[in-house]
Amino acid sequence: MAEATKYFINGVGIISPQKTYDPNVFLTDITRYDQNVLTCIAPDFKAYINPIQMRRLSRMLRIGLSAATICLRNSRISIPDGIITATGYGFLEETAKFLQEILVQGERQLTPTYFMQSTSNALAGLVALTIKCMGYNNTYASRGFAFENALTDAMMQLNENASANILIGSYDEAAEVQYKASIRAHHFKTEYVNNLSLFNTNTRGSIQGEGSAFFMLSGKPSESTWGILDDIHQVYRPEQGALSSELEIFLRKNDVTNKSIDLIISGASGDSQHDAVLNALINTFFDDLPQARFKHLSGEYCTATAFAVWLGASILKRQQVPEVVVVDTAKIARRPGTILIVNHYMGKSFTYILLKRI
């Protein structure tokens, strides 16, 4: 039997509320936010987008196209074989602009660009158009599972053709409409907190984040490989005990025990109620293991697992765990080789992702 396909992360490009757009810099300069909404620290877009094209693009399309370009350059691939994007919110800023025009102007004299740039696949289409990539193209908009679907899809594409290069990207924006509507549903905290103290709070809700992260996934390693994506699993609305039993199956299937894992990346969001469930799971399985957290840096959003994958891939490549993500400084992963990401989105969508050092 042929050896099972491995999935190599051969490039990254990420724009987030931290200064992450330079793949050679790794969380050295941390930004603090005090208003519960974390927005992207963008690079100079001119370095990635031509000025004629740029004028027509919304903020998030600029961020997304730049992140994709950074990833393409980082992986030294000009045209991949496929492009898959993921978003939970979609282009809500543009959606809201068009909606407001409809409501305020009574369905008259509307701006078509807002509508055109509101479709969830606008970024995947824009990237394909910009680099003339006629290959496989798909977009998932599955809230807490969008990025997970995209990874699963990419892995299946590589099972068919291991030499393919698939560009996978996420985007979600901290749109005012999203924030205002869902703060009511306890998605976000009602009292202001400093993001760097997120995990010292004991209240419901998280803080709003955003970001766009791209990865080049291939069945073959390259000079620029960051790490290996081993497997991914999603658990939706788990019944009593299902989180544990599904995790056991996932670990067994991948031939991993808690002794062979070097670091857990927890998707704790600062929401006291939801984090309690996640922490209980992590403590039961991996009590002694070093742990890292990231949502105080990225904020919470539907595709935040993409930030976690970038964090994990960076740790594997650099063999270094930045102190700002470490949960307990008494437990630091020395030579991280296997990383497990355990995420929750709103306590409803759970994800396990296994990353390995090349």
Added chain:
Amino acid sequence: MSQRVFITGFGIITSIGKNAEENLRSLIEGRCGYGPLEVLDSIHRQSVLACEIKMDEPQLCEAAGVRHSGGFTRTSLLGLIALHEAISSARLSVEDVKSSGLISATTTGGIREFEKYYHELMDPTLSGDFERFTDTATSGEHCERIADHVGIRKYLGTVSTACSSSANAMMHGAQLIKNNKLPRVICGGSEALSKFTVNGFNTLMILDSEHCRPFDSTRNGLNLGEGAAYIVLESEDSVAQSRKNPIAELKGYGNANDAFHQTASSPDGAGAIMAMKLALDSGQVQPSDIDYINAHGTATENNDLSEGLGIKRLFGDSIPYFSSTKPYTGHTLAAAGSVEAAFCLLALRKGMIWPNLNYKNVMPELGIEPVTQLKRGISLKNVLSNSFGFGGNTSSLLLASV
């Protein structure tokens, strides 16, 4: 790997019927859903005619079997109605449903309700019944909603690639089966008309103020529609275990990108050709094996020329029967792929080909003509269903009789 992917059931609701039987009767009798908007409140009610499902919220709730005040959006309600029919037509038990995945497609999810309660939702000091629509601006909301209602947990996904969305949902489902990740995946899409979409397409100036005429030289744009359809995909093993007789096979599929323009197709149909060719290759069939193409055929100037040239270039001198069923249902956007896949399944079952209504004049650039009268007694083995969309997305499904 490489399990074959069978289809064991489907469900559908469109402006021409609230189940498969009603849709079939309308297709045979040439009955269309086109007319003024009566349920959706818009200033364009009389000027932008569309293929609307003439059921209001209480009627849809009743048909879907849910409480009126349960916070279900129109997209979710349409989805649930089609999903219930798909589940019963494939004779899935409660346990079967639980072990299935659900891949659903939509372009705007519950924007219809979000736009209705926008001012209330944007004012955090207000509270009331509108709060049950809090999350409806996101596309994924409808998928979780309907999955929760029927008890699907195993695998959820929402696809949003504009007008090719539900074709791509079916492809993702098929791949999950081929990779042995799931024994059964219910795939499709749901789309409700909203002020947002009506005005969006209206500002792009691609709506015909008259009934649409796909592949006709006088075509002048599309008509919008709404609807939902879900197709039950099962693995070879799952079908063997349950000793079911599948109704068809999802034999191949292709997905490509035209990479030509943000909202327009390339004039030479490059993306269309790639998608169709990939579908043929993955199903290991030749162009000459194709008996019928259910074209995307939106009746926009651009789509029909691009798609028509693509068909001509790929099939050369022996063009298969082809037609667009958009005059019946309007363009149901994200749901179009699964709605038209369902029409292909009905065609395979009945040995019929649905006519391309409203066609009169040949396009001089094309010189090929769609099927204009209902054809009966045709032996159909392999049919293609095309779905193309904004962002350059092109997809094609190959459905085969078993």
